[in-house]
Amino acid sequence: MGRTILNWKSFLPLLAIFLILLILPPLLPRFYTYIIALMFVTGLLAMSLNIVVGHGGLFQFHHAAFYGASAYTFALILTKTSLPLWIGFIAAPIVAAVIGLVIGLFCVRLTRLYFGMLQISLGSLIWAIVFRWYHFTGGDDGIHGIPMPPFLSSLTSSYYFILIVMAICLAVIYLIFKSPFGTTLLAIRDNPQRCEAVGINVRRHQLAAIVIATFFAGMAGVLFVVLERSVFPDLLFWVLSLEIFIMCLLGGWFTFLGPFLGAAIMVSLRTFVGIYTEYWTLILGIILILLIFFLPEGVMGFLLEKFGSQVAGPRERGIE
Amino acid sequence: MLKVEGVEKSFGEFMAVNGADLTVGKGELVAVIGPNGAGKTTLFNLITGQLKPDRGRIVFRGEEIASIPPYEICKRGIARSFQIVNIFPRLTVFGNVQVAVISQQRKSNTLFHPAQGMAVEETNRILESLGLIDKAWNTAGSLSHGDQRILEIAIALGNDPKLLVLDEPTAGMSPEETSATMGLIKGLAQERGLTILFCEHDMDVVFRIARSIMVMHQGRTLIQGKPQQVRENEEVMRAYLGEE
Ligand SMILES: Nc1ncnc2c1ncn2[C@@H]1O[C@H](COP(=O)(O)OP(=O)(O)OP(=O)(O)O)[C@@H](O)[C@H]1O
Numbered sequence: 380m381g382r383t384i385l386n387w388k389s390f391l392p393l394l395a396i397f398l399i400l401l402i403l404p405p406l407l408p409r410f411y412t413y414i415i416a417l418m419f420v421t422g423l424l425a426m427s428l429n430i431v432v433g434h435g436g437l438f439q440f441h442h443a444a445f446y447g448a449s450a451y452t453f454a455l456i457l458t459k460t461s462l463p464l465w466i467g468f469i470a471a472p473i474v475a476a477v478i479g480l481v482i483g484l485f486c487v488r489l490t491r492l493y494f495g496m497l498q499i500s501l502g503s504l505i506w507a508i509v510f511r512w513y514h515f516t517g518g519d520d521g522i523h524g525i526p527m528p529p530f531l532s533s534l535t536s537s538y539y540f541i542l543i544v545m546a547i548c549l550a551v552i553y554l555i556f557k558s559p560f561g562t563t564l565l566a567i568r569d570n571p572q573r574c575e576a577v578g579i580n581v582r583r584h585q586l587a588a589i590v591i592a593t594f595f596a597g598m599a600g601v602l603f604v605v606l607e608r609s610v611f612p613d614l615l616f617w618v619l620s621l622e623i624f625i626m627c628l629l630g631g632w633f634t635f636l637g638p639f640l641g642a643a644i645m646v647s648l649r650t651f652v653g654i655y656t657e658y659w660t661l662i663l664g665i666i667l668i669l670l671i672f673f674l675p676e677g678v679m680g681f682l683l684e685k686f687g688s689q690v691a692g693p694r695e696r697g698i699e
Numbered sequence: 700m701l702k703v704e705g706v707e708k709s710f711g712e713f714m715a716v717n718g719a720d721l722t723v724g725k726g727e728l729v730a731v732i733g734p735n736g737a738g739k740t741t742l743f744n745l746i747t748g749q750l751k752p753d754r755g756r757i758v759f760r761g762e763e764i765a766s767i768p769p770y771e772i773c774k775r776g777i778a779r780s781f782q783i784v785n786i787f788p789r790l791t792v793f794g795n796v797q798v799a800v801i802s803q804q805r806k807s808n809t810l811f812h813p814a815q816g817m818a819v820e821e822t823n824r825i826l827e828s829l830g831l832i833d834k835a836w837n838t839a840g841s842l843s844h845g846d847q848r849i850l851e852i853a854i855a856l857g858n859d860p861k862l863l864v865l866d867e868p869t870a871g872m873s874p875e876e877t878s879a880t881m882g883l884i885k886g887l888a889q890e891r892g893l894t895i896l897f898c899e900h901d902m903d904v905v906f907r908i909a910r911s912i913m914v915m916h917q918g919r920t921l922i923q924g925k926p927q928q929v930r931e932n933e934e935v936m937r938a939y940l941g942e943e
C-alpha cells in the first residue's frame with residue numbers, strides 16, 4: 380500500500396515549492412518579500428496551534444500569549460543583556476514552553492470549555508503584565524529597533540533565515556504527527572475516555588502536546604522579531620489568538636498544511652483589506668461565520684475533497 | 700486473580716452498588732447477571748477505575764486497585780470493553796487497535812519514530828482472529844453496529860490483558876450475532892488462556908458458557924456460584940420474577 384513515511388510523490392511538490400521560495404526574493408519587490416516572510420512566521424504559528432487544536436482537540440484559545448511571550452523574551456535578551464543571539468534564540472521558545480507547561484498544568488484538569496476560558500484569562504494576565512510593566516517591556520509602545528547581527532541585517536537574509544528555520548520546524552512537526560505520540564494524540568481527540576481505558580495517561584499526554592505546541596509558537600515569536608525587529612503588546616492580545624484559531628479553521632485543521640494556507644490567506648487579507656478599514660475584528664467575525672456555514676472543513680479540506688489527495692499535504696484524518 | 704469485597708457506590712442519594720462481592724480466578728469465564736439497573740456497569744466501572752468506590756476493597760493480583768486511575772489499572776493488566784460503543788470513530792479500524800497495542804508496548808510517548816511500522820504484527824493478528832482484517836483500513840465510525848462491538852473487544856485485546864472485562868459485549872446485537880460473538884469470546888478465552896469477566900442479558904448464553912455466575916440485584920450481590928447452583932437458588936428466582 381506504499382505506506383512509507385516520506386511519500387515521494389507528495390514530497391516532490393513540496394521540494395519544488397521550497398526551491399521556488401528560495402529563488403523568490405531577488406525577483407520580488409521588497410514589500411512582497413516581507414509579506415511572504417510574514418506568512419512563514421504566521422504559518423508556523425498556526426501550525427503550532429494545530430498541534431493542540433486539530434490533533435489534540437483542546438480549546439487552546441489564547442495561543443498568542445506564548446508567541447508574544449517568546450518574542451518579548453527574545454527582544455529583552457537582545458536589548459537588555461549582552462548574551463549572544465543564539466542563546467536568546469533557544470531561550471525564548473523554552474520560556475514559551477515553560478509558560479505553556481504552567482498554564483497547561485491548570486488547564487488540562489478542566490473540561491474543554493473551561494479549559495478554553497481559563498486559558499483566555501491566564502493569557503490575558505500575561506498580556507496585562509506586558510502592557511503595564513512600562514519600564515521593562517515598554518508598555519503599549521513595545522520595543523523597537525532591536526539590533527540584529529550582520530548575517531540577519533538585510534530583509535533578504537532574514538527571509539532566508541526564516542524560511543529555513545520554518546521548514547525545519549514544519550518537518551519536525553510532521554514527524555511528531557506521524558509518531559506514536561502524534562497518533563495517540565489523535566486518539567485522545569477522538570475519545571479521551573477510551574484512551575484512559577487502554578492505558579494512556581491522557582492529561583500528561585495533552586500537557587506534553589501543549590508544551591510542544593507552545594515551544595513552536597515560541598519559535599514563530601522569535602522569527603517574528605527577526606523579521607520585524609520590534610515587539611508590541613498586540614502580539615499577545617486575544618484578537619491575535621482568535622486570528623490564529625480562524626487560520627486553522629480556514630485552512631482546515633484536519634489537514635497537515637491547512638493551517639499554513641489559512642495563515643497565508645489571513646496575512647493577505649490583513650495586508651490588503653485590513654489597511655482600508657478600522658473594523659478588522661468585524662471582518663474576522665464575518666470570515667468566521669462564512670466558514671462555519673460554507674467551509675466547515677476549511678479551504679484545504681475543501682480542496683482535498685474536490686481534487687482528491689494529490690494536492691500537497693497528506694490527509695490527516697485518522698491514522699492513514 | 701480479582702477479588703471484590705463489599706464495594707459500594709452511590710450517586711447522590713441513590714446507591715447504585717450496595718455491597719457487591721465477586722471473585723474471579725485465573726483462567727475463569729465469569730458472568731455477572733442481573734436485571735436492568737442492577738448495577739453491573741457501575742460495578743465494572745469501579746473495577747476498571749472509571750469510578751471510585753465509596754467503600755469496599757478491589758484487589759487484583761494481590762494489589763489494592765480501588766483508588767488508582769484507569770490508565771494505571773490498564774497497565775496492571777485489566778482491559779475492558781464498554782456497553783455503549785466506545786471506539787475512536789475517526790481513526791481506522793487498524794488505528795483503533797494499534798493505539799492500544801502501542802500503549803501496551805509503552806511507546807505512546809515516542810516522538811521521533813514513525814508510528815506506521817509499529818505494532819503492525821500484533822494489531823493484524825488481533826484483527827485477524829476477530830475477523831476484522833478485511834475492514835482494517837475502514838474508518839471505525841463507518842462500521843456496522845455489530846462490527847463496532849467486535850472492534851470494542853479488539854481494542855481491549857490490544858492491551859494483551861490478564862483480565863478482560865466485557866460489559867454486555869452483545870448489546871444491540873441480533874440473536875444470531877449474539878451467539879456468534881459469544882462463541883468468538885469463548886474461543887478467545889481458550890486460545891489465549893484469557894480470564895474473562897462479562898455481563899450479558901441472554902440467559903441461555905450465560906448458562907452455556909460461564910464457569911461461574913454472579914447475580915446482582917439492586918446493587919447487591921445475591922450469590923456467586925456455578926451455573927447449576929445459581930439456577931436452583933430461590934432468591935435469584937424471586938429477583939428475576941420481579942417483586943419490585
Ligand atoms: N453516573 C450516574 N449517575 C446517577 N445514576 C447512575 C449513574 N450511573 C448509573 N446510575 C444508576 O445506577 C443504577 C445502576 O446502573 P448500571 O448502569 O450500573 O446498571 P446495569 O446493571 O449495568 O444496567 P443495564 O443492564 O441496563 O446495563 C441505575 O439505576 C442507573 O440509573
Ligand SMILES: [Mg+2]
Pocket residue numbers: 739740741782866867
Ligand atoms: Mg450496564
